[in-house]
Amino acid sequence: MCTYCGCGQPDTHHHHDHHDHEHGTDESVRRIRIERDILSRNNAFAAGNRDYFAQQGILALNLVSSPGSGKTTLLVRTIETLGLPAAVIEGDQQTSLDAERIRQTGVPVQQINTGKGCHLDAHMVGHAVTALDPGAPGVLFIENVGNLVCPAAFDLGEAHKVVILSVTEGEDKPLKYPDMFHASDLMIINKTDLLPHVDFDVGRCIEYARRIKPDIEVLQLSATTGDGLDAWIGWIRKRSENFTETVQQAAG
């Protein structure tokens, strides 16, 4: 990814001190049209990641949720069952605890610690992909920082955002954090084994999510018991096949 972001190459990131000479312009005030998105820089990196994933035949899924929704447990179960080559990028503010859990499954994993940051951006992911060097078709799971707000705005170059909501949270989260549910193509309702013990109305949750995003797909499962996991595995395999076909067609 450094090939297009220019990191590590001197004089490409910081362009200060260039104005110690006069340009011959007068001090008159003028207006300049810009018309450029604030996130255009991130979006350019995301487009670079997306191209790379397409070239390599890698289906990238960006998993987003609150902290504690069971993302890592789901990921471990998924990798054990999937039967496709997989790699993982783990995003957390601190520690590599999640990466260690994933590493025990035997798949390549790269931890990104965002420090004070509340989301992954496309530039960080580009570097993590370079370090992972998947080099083969398969599925790349990007476990974003547990946060239902900021990761919604940052495209990482993924094929799909998948939002995970556990039944120990409120069913009204799609309404409270609408940007994330709007950005996602699939909502997974996790920890369904706990439904008898909590006050969570699945039907209402799905209705709320579809108010925000009418065509969002929904799967219900328990990563702990494995109930409903088959449908999720099927969803990934189907997307992976479709993705490979699309990439092959595009390549002619």
Add this chain to the structure above:
Amino acid sequence: MLQERAESEHFSRVKVVWLEIGPLAGVEPLALRFGFDAVTKGTIAEGARLEIIDVPGQAWCLACAKQVSMKQRSDACPECGAYQLQVTGGEELRVKELEVI
């Protein structure tokens, strides 16, 4: 972005920044103003005025088959009450124009 433009367009100070923000951009204008002052300190935009241009939120209602206004993501269609809305405008967060010297 401003620093890059300063080089290509040969200016040394930014006096005003016009920013278009839609109600569905996920941005709080007050927080943005606070952040703007902080991040422009020590840059060519230090002391610049931030002008926010509100962009209307719009959606296509699949039920009514027409454009309707939308203030937030959880809105229903103001005409028919359905939630089958596809956002068509209001997600902007864009630098529109600069006043420079």
